[in-house]
Amino acid sequence: MSAHRQTPAQATATQPHRLNRRGFLAAAGTLAVATVAAGCSNTYDVASGFTGTDSGSGMSTLVYWNLLSGGDGSHMQAMEAYYTRTHPGVNLQSTILSWGDPYYTKLAMATRAGSPPDVAIMHVSRINEFGPPGLLTPLSLDLLAEHGMQPKDFTPRAFAKAHFRGHQLAIPLDTHPLVQYYNTALCKKAGLLDSSGQLPPINGPAALLAVLRKLKKTGVTPVVCDQVNDQSTAWRLFYTLYSQGGGKLVAGNGTKVILDEALATRVLSFISQMAAEGLMVSNVDNNGGTALFLAGDAALFWEGEWEVAVFQAGKLPFSMQPYPAVFGTDVAWADSHTFVIPRQPSADPEKLSMALTMIRTLLGQSLIWAEGGHIPAWLPVRATAAYKRLKPQSNYESVADRAAYDPPAWYSGAGSDMENYAGAAIGTVMTGGLSPQAGYREMRQAFETLSKETVPV
């Protein structure tokens, strides 16, 4: 035992110069640690690479995050190009992230971690979630006025929605409602168009069913409204019809469920009837739905207005109109893209001013944005003849003034739990997998569960 204990000590004592192998290993090991440590100590450059902090080139950098891809993305890039041309001293770093939860998760975490973008796009419906934990910089009306933006310059409904508990938290860019696309050639064949080649407004459930049945007789898919891998569209259809009937969902910022059983069941029954009669095709995802309408296989398409560029590029004979007034009024689900200034780790009035100037510049280019289908929130553009001439995009312009936004709750808004859970139940009713009553019960249960959950904001 004692001999064992002494062995290493003896070894070092009697062979002081045998350092070759073991010494090399020790040195190499130490080097490995040193390399890792050195990698860590160099974080300043790495961080500046990620966050885009100025590296002394004389240009100021403005970091801008958005979730706009596809047609929206290219229109936004055109607007950014205008800003870059007119502001050569600013290095605009624009980052496009994936729509929905992934975007909002990254935005929330980056802001919480103290390295937010200088400007970001946010759906106005998500302000209830980002406002309370203080992730957004409140914008004083004086500051906005200094940068050429006054409340009267915006669609009032959108501007009011961007106001939360006494603070203006966002600057609206647009209103984007659910609309009805119609294939003019197919509707003409079914004898539905008026003398001017337009589809006359449809009022009431009976009138809508009559139109769909007429279309079905011509052998086409009357209407496509996708729901596979897309709870949002199912939600938008339901919320449009439910809001038309004057329904309310939740109160007390989401803590109380006031879902109207009679109205909700009526709406779901109507949806279910369209599915059962083969009038509405819903077993497709968003790409599939768009493809059906683009190929001229479907006469009507219920979707947000943002697909317009796809059909124009496809040279499809089509037009657009507000979503039919099925249950009383012709309100429709809508949301607004807004600009927000995420809460900065330290106040930088110069950067804030730069960001507001950029926002004001992009708002001035709203006509480009309108080409993508969105109704500009910036009235100096919305009121122009140039916008009114933009067809079919300006056909549904008035919907912006009666937009039905998702109700305020910490779990509501674009890509939120409310849309996901309710949309899942509605989508299953749309394909006949659930009865209207069962769909209502599932939706009710989901809302009840959400309303009782620990509020994380």
Next chain:
Amino acid sequence: MTTRAMRLPATTAGRTTRRARLSGGDLSGLGFLAPFLIFYALFLILPLVLDVVMSLFNTSLVLPGFGSFAGLANYRELFGDSRFWQAMWHTILFTLVSTPPLVLLSLFFAIAVNRISRGQWFFRLAFFLPYILPSAVIALIWTWLYEPGYGLIDGFFHLLGLGPPGWLSSPSLALYSIVIVTVWWTIGFNFILYLAGLQEIPREVYEASSIDGASRWRQTWRLTLPMLGRTTTLVVVLQVIASLKIFDQIYLITAGGPNYATRSAIEFIYDTGFTSQRVGYASAASLVLFVVILVVSFVWLALVQRQERV
């Protein structure tokens, strides 16, 4: 008795030696391990510890700190949450349904391809190729294949006069559609493992059995399969663990729908943590899933050890 008495001092001696040596060569050994250990501690041990801690708090994604102390409230809520158990059941069902075809088909194809003497490279490539595709790509391919009206598979069913089965829109069918995608996508990995196993079986065994008059079928049944036993254990263990971690393809193809009929446990954790911002609750859920996977792994480990002792 004597062996036990003999062993005891030997182990004590060994332990002392180890303790004594720690000051010398072990440091450089640690140095070599450091790049791995640092990452292991930073990205595995630390998150696991944080996960346990956060599961005891009402931690929010968007609020600073751990939030208010919840004790075991998250776990209590979790055990009564039908959404979580529904998702857990989907994960288990997916594992039960996807493992047999992924093991049996890969074995079948490996034996078949191993018999081909000319152009074997082509079949090896054909079966393995899908495996190298990223999940986003296979999601896109299969969404279009399943698409009613345009999809290849849907068109084929139409030709046969069968109505559109609603591959991704029927709550009772969607999970099986995902299983089909997964089998096509990942079978190549098991296939390669089996092919390697097959090539380790010495030719002489087959020669000897042919001389003894064994038929091809008998050889497969009595020689090939038993000699692939260890490969099969490996394939099954890896497959069960991979299937329990199902997330990517479901999230990309159906996002858990229709009506949550395909939402897996990991997607529930993702939804709760990143959409609902309830990181504390999501941590509790992920810890429960972790324990389930751990138990499955231990059971398999025990089975393997018993197999090796035989």
